[in-house]
Amino acid sequence: MTTTATTLKGQPLDRGVLDGLLRRRMFYTPSFDIYEGVKGLYDYGPPGCGLQANIIDVWRKHFVLEEDMLEVDCSVLTPYEVLKTSGHVDKFADWMCKDPKNGEILRADHFVEDVLEARLKGDKEARGQKAEEKEKDAKRKKKQKAAEAVKLDDAVVQEYEEVLARIDNYNGDELGELIKKYDLKNPATGVEPEPPVAFNLMFQTKIGPSGQLSGFLRPETAQGQFVNFAKLLEYNQQTMPFASASIGRSYRNEISPRSGLLRVREFLMAEIEHFVDPQSGKKHPRFHEMENIELVLLDRHTQSAGSTKVKTMTVGQAVKERVVDNETLGYFLARIHLFLKKIGVDQKKIRFRQHMANEMAHYACDCWDAELLTSYGWIECVGCADRSAYDLSVHAKRTGAPLLVRERREEPLVIEEWQVDIQKKKFGPLFKKDGKTVETALLDTSQEQREALAKELGETGNLTLDVAGVGDGKVQISKDLVQIERRTRVEHTREYTPNVIEPSFGIGRILYALLEHCYWTRAHDGGDEARSVLSLPPTVAPTKVLIVPLSANKAFDPFTKDISLKLRKAGISCKVDDSSATIGKRYSRNDELATPMGITIDFQTVQDKTITLRDRDSTRQVRADEDKVIEAIRSLVEGDKAWADIENELPIFEGQEVVVTEAKS
Known part of the structure; x- marks a missing residue:
């Protein structure tokens, strides 16, 4: 007989519980915590490092290897002239405003967004609708306190919603007008902030002991790829189109870091620069492979009309109807979608939103963001921009370097x-x-x-x-x-400056959104409290296998060592838990660490060398000899098979389930 477990995957997310879990199990932790920390800086612990490394590994295989890209690793320190030429010195800024009473610096668009959302929430409460779950952090509490239960006119509600739909499209003057028009005040002081001013987001520094050479910590990895274009083209035997790729740290001096890993000052980026002939119509030779992939799209025209209504279209249809401008841009949107699906992102919580005119980066002529829905709302995690020929043109003009393609004409x-x-x-x-x-x-x-x-x-x-x-x-x-x-x-000979399509991935944001999407709790019959589970796919889970000897019996030691050695030789990360805790508790605490599989070594193992393999999400088990179980694990880790396939191939085992699920923690 086995006990049953109630799956609570559809429940509302308790962010406080998840955040406590992630910090307690050291997925991440505030940097310099014993010195009271610095806002916007975080350290990754062992499971966080493992998850990040595995996401990058999947990214490399999905893009760099699959697309035969040229990977480079460029300097973080960037001379002033490079970023002056690229436009970042003059234009890489956000709008900030200052509270005249306490000196608090607010990011203007976030301030407008937060206060209007708080008012709409107060309106919902006044109308008797169910209030949203209370936030755990102090800032959210302040904003909730400001959201008095006051009923708004329907016209005002609609106006607020339209403003929020267009919030990314306002410039500094327009944000200042919104603050005055709606009498927006800082919840902490009750005072209207000063008019917004531009704040450059780059960290400036001096290079060398003389201090005469100014520079910055790079805000993106792209410029290193652009200035190396001629060398990359030569390495690629002058063949077009081609793509370069880079993975590395970038730095942005955020005005008001918040939302944990979602808005930080130091972060890992993975960027691609796909160079294409503009005369080709930016067609992609493999577009036909992606044209039937369906995407959820929110275009700029819908947002400009004050709506957030999405439409579902195939990539082929979107390009044909010019919702998406060209094949290469559409191809990469589809590839981004497949990558996010592969690492475990909830497919009901992803959309592609097109940038509006004022929101567009100075170098882009079109841009779509892959946004993931989290408890903080829709968060940009991947940007896919058409940078046209901007970067290569400005660097070539400034330096005289021939950042162009020369091709012999057939005629x-x-x-x-x-x-x-x-x-x-x-x-x-x-x-x-x-x-x-x-x-x-x-x-x-x-x-x-x-x-x-x-x-x-x-x-x-x-x-x-x-x-x-x-x-x-x-x-x-x-x-x-x-x-x-x-x-x-x-x-x-024909000479031309290539255009660039740039997919840019914020790894930390993807990592956090993925953790939210994969978090749930398991409630057991018999009154046990709910237990946290992180259902990360085996491909990206930090540790793949937990090895659990049934007890401290010395007869189990040779099998534990042998299986551990075989898994490590196969490149599969594993962990042995031979503590005195019950099997149920040992599995439960590793469910929190997202370990997808568990091997139990028991007295039957000693007799016939068979072992059980447990699935984290269903808690179901199969039993077979070591080699068959290790091969099953390998196929799960590489994504070749799902657990259902393993159950069809190996005998189901139920004898241990009573011990596992009825164990008290």
């Missing part, structure tokens, strides 16, 4: 165009220090401008050119200094 291209010839021996002495400026302005003219200038030169013997910063902005050039003629040339 020579005959081009008829207006060409400019400058008599440099006369040109320089005439214009002196302005010579280079005038020459550049002349060579930068378009074909239409050159045609008009040639006509003027032929009719009058002179041409008038607009040159900013020289004299009154108008420069006269005579025909003895310049010739503009229409000529034919033949191009055997």
Whole structure:
């Protein structure tokens, strides 16, 4: 006879209980905790490190190996000029506002969002609707206290909801207007904050002992890949398209770090830069493999209309209808979806949201975020941006480096165009220090401008050119200094600057959302209190197997050592628990650590060398000899099989279940 367990996977998440579990079992912990810590900095403990490493391992196999990407590891310290050129010095900022009473710094969009959500919550309570579960942390309590149970007009409720749907699209001035319009006050002081100002998120530093070379801790890994483009192209034998990839730490000086691992100042990123020929229409040779994958999409037009209504479409349909701009962007959205599914993300808690115009990063022409639903709401965990040719173009212009592709044409291209010839021996002495400026302005003219200038030169013997910063902005050039003629040339080689599609993964955010999605409690008949379980898939679980000798009997020791050795040789992480606790308690505390499988060594093992294999989620068991069980574990860890497949292949074992499920903790 076996006892039954009640599965409570559909229950509301108690974030306080989960957070306590994760810290107690040291998945993560505040950095420098004994010094009262620093906001936005966290350390990973043994299970957190194992989970992070396994997520990265799956990521590498899913993207780098599958797509034959070129992985690089670039410097974290980045010179000022690199990030000035990329636009990060001037534009990589969030809006912050200051409370004039206590000096608290608030991130403006989060402040507006929190107060409006608190008011809507107060409205729900006033209408008699069931209140949401109370938050455990002090900040949330303050906000809840500010959310008085006051009924709002239906029109006001709708207006608040529309503002929240567009919250990512407001600039600083617009956020300031919202604060004044809705009389938003800091719950901690009851005072309206000062108008929002831009705050650059990068950590600045000095490189070298002289302090003369300024730099930053990189805010992303992308720039290292862009400045190495020419070398990567050469390594790839000048073949396009191709992708580079990088995994490493990035740093952002967040205004108000919060929400645990979701908003931190130091984090691990995994980024891909897929370089593509813009003339190809950004098509992808493997798009047909992904076109039937269904995605949940929230486009910018829906958000701009004040709605968060999603639509489910196949990638093929989304690209065909231009909801998603091109095949390569759509291909990577589908690949991102499959990766998140593979590591265990709840498929009912994922959507792809398109950035609105004001929200778009300075380098992007389109961007979609893979957002995961957590107890904190929808959280951006992966960004997939079309960066066009922005980065390669600005770095090439600043340095003169040829960050472009040269391809031999199959058929020579005959081009008829207006060409400019400058008599440099006369040109320089005439214009002196302005010579280079005038020459550049002349060579930068378009074909239409050159045609008009040639006509003027032929009719009058002179041409008038607009040159900013020289004299009154108008420069006269005579025909003895310049010739503009229409000529034919033949191009055997094509040169172009590639466009870039960039999937960017925040590993810490994915890790935390995954833990929320996989957390549940198991209640047992007979009055046992509910026990926490983390149902991480075997592919990413920190420890794959728990080895449990039935007792401290010395006869079990050789089997424990032998099985442990075989698992480790197979590259499967395992842990032995030979403590005096009951089997039920030993399994229960490892269910908290997400260990998906358990091996029990008992007296039957001594007799016939068979062992039991337990499944964490169902607590069901099978029994077979060592080699068959280890092969079953290998297939589960590699994702080749599910537990149901193992039950079909190996004999079900029920004799030990009474001991396991009825054991008191």
